[in-house]
Amino acid sequence: MRGIFVWQDAALARLVPRDVFGEPAVHVVESAAARRRICRRGAAAVAGNLEGDAVYRRAGVSAGDAVVVAVAADRASRVLAAVRRVAPAAAVVLLPDPLDAVSDRADVTTVPPEAFVEQVLGPAVERAALRARVERVRRHFAPAERVLIMMQDDPDPDAIASALALRALLGRTKAAAPIATFGTITRPENRAMLRILEIDVERVGPGAIGAYDMVAMVDTQPSFFEEPFGEVDLIIDHHPEETTARARLTDIRPAYGATSTILTEYLRAADVKITQRLATALLYGITTDTLHLERGATRADMEAFTFLHAHANHSALRRIERPELPNAALDVLAAGIARRRIAAGVVFVHLGPVGYPELVAQFADLFLQVEGVEWSVVSGIIEGDLHVSVRNVGYVRAAGDVVRQAFGALGSAGGHRSMAKAVIPLRDWRRHVGEPTDDALAREITARFVAALHRNDQRSQVAPRSGHPRSKPASRTPLQ
DSSP: OEEEEEESSSTGGGGSOSEETTEEOEEEESOHHHHHHHHHTTOEEEESOTTSSHHHHHHTOOTTEEEEEEOOHHHHHHHHHHHHHHOTTSEEEEOOSSTTTTTTOTTSEEOOHHHHIIIIIHHHHHHHHHHHHHHHHHHHHTTOSOEEEEOOSSOOHHHHHHHHHHHHHHTOOTTTSOEEESSOOOSHHHHHHHHHHTOOOEEOOGGGGGGSSEEEEESOOGGGOSSOOOOEEEEEESSOOSSOOOEEEEEEOTTSSOHHHHHHHHHHHTTOOOOHHHHHHHHHHHHHHTTTTTSSOOHHHHHHHHHHHTTSOHHHHHHHHSOOOOHHHHHHHHHHHHHOEEETTEEEEEEEEOSSTHHHHHHHHHHTTSTTOSEEEEEEEETTEEEEEEEEOSSSSOHHHHHHHHHTTTSEEEEOSSEEEEEEEHHHHHHHTOOOOHHHHHHHHHHHHHHHHHHHHHHHHHSOSSSOOOOOOOOOOOOO
16 A cells, blocks of 8 residues: 655655555655655655645555645645545545544544644653663663662562563673562462572572662562661652652652563663563563453553563463472372361361471462352461461452451461461460460361451441541561
């Protein structure tokens, strides 16, 4: 399809590439001077009366062409009529001024001027602003010999991917910009992500911060930590600020579904090569934080997801999402299945001694798939501690609140709406509750959880419908 562009002068012709719609473009202008200016730039042009048929016949306008018309409003109807007389079946697009100049023509597609601003100029300006922001970040970190990229205590895929992307954006090596956390990575999928994508994460203590020239935070903020932080150099996050973030540079966007989306925009604006490994990490970060774009996803998240999807290693993603289960874990699972109890939509499973804490979380996810179940409560003993992992379907009571009410007096407890965790030293359980035999633990966990769940139900029934909602609890127990 050939593009025919009808202008009153040569100014707009500069915006059109020589080849458009797959063929060389032809410009139709009013004056010979305008035609010469266009031809000097190497494009084809004809000149003549835009309201007459002759100029369009010389241009060879036919039914297979696309004709774009941009003329003054008082001439638009006459110009369009001339085009139609020569090529009645040609596709015609009008760039009107004003908007309603020929709004009643059914055979003409009208493109409002603001569409160019929104779809062409707007994205270009946003990209330029992002590029400028990236350059400010790079200039700020350029003098630093060693940069620490910090994540939350139990970092999730969004944090891990964002940290990896920031290091790529800064052009740093693992030694010059290590990715770090104060805690450990516990969830099996997240550990699989590190292993399969070969991402190194260091566990550091608060005292190690001073050894670095600059500190950046991704998917977290200083106020989210129990450890005190002074001013950091950079924060990139999508969580709302609890307190004013103390940082030299900040980019906090609570409307976004994932921090990985922000970093993807940075990388694209700066024309940084996004490797398959990095694309896979970022795609998984967006996928997990937005539940496959079903929770809190914005247009920006969807655009980033679409771009990364074409560059990611989907075989690696499938392996990450389905972490391997050791043979020894099958015996633990078999015992748990045999001991399961279901009551009022809750499945309770006490596994007894477990080799590592990830199994408790993994089986909590698994048992939530039982028919008719809205909650899964799975517990196990790991190195002298009782671990309780809780999952729910997402539209019931907040798991973190229930777990805190059930177990908060005995140990650390907390979480989010659909997942929560408690860790209780057995010595404290023995002192406050009794001997922690498997049967006794199973009975007491069930009783405490059911009581807390019913207490939460009663509170929700009498809660006022107006006023401020209860604030989120301050507990920062890592989810498992």
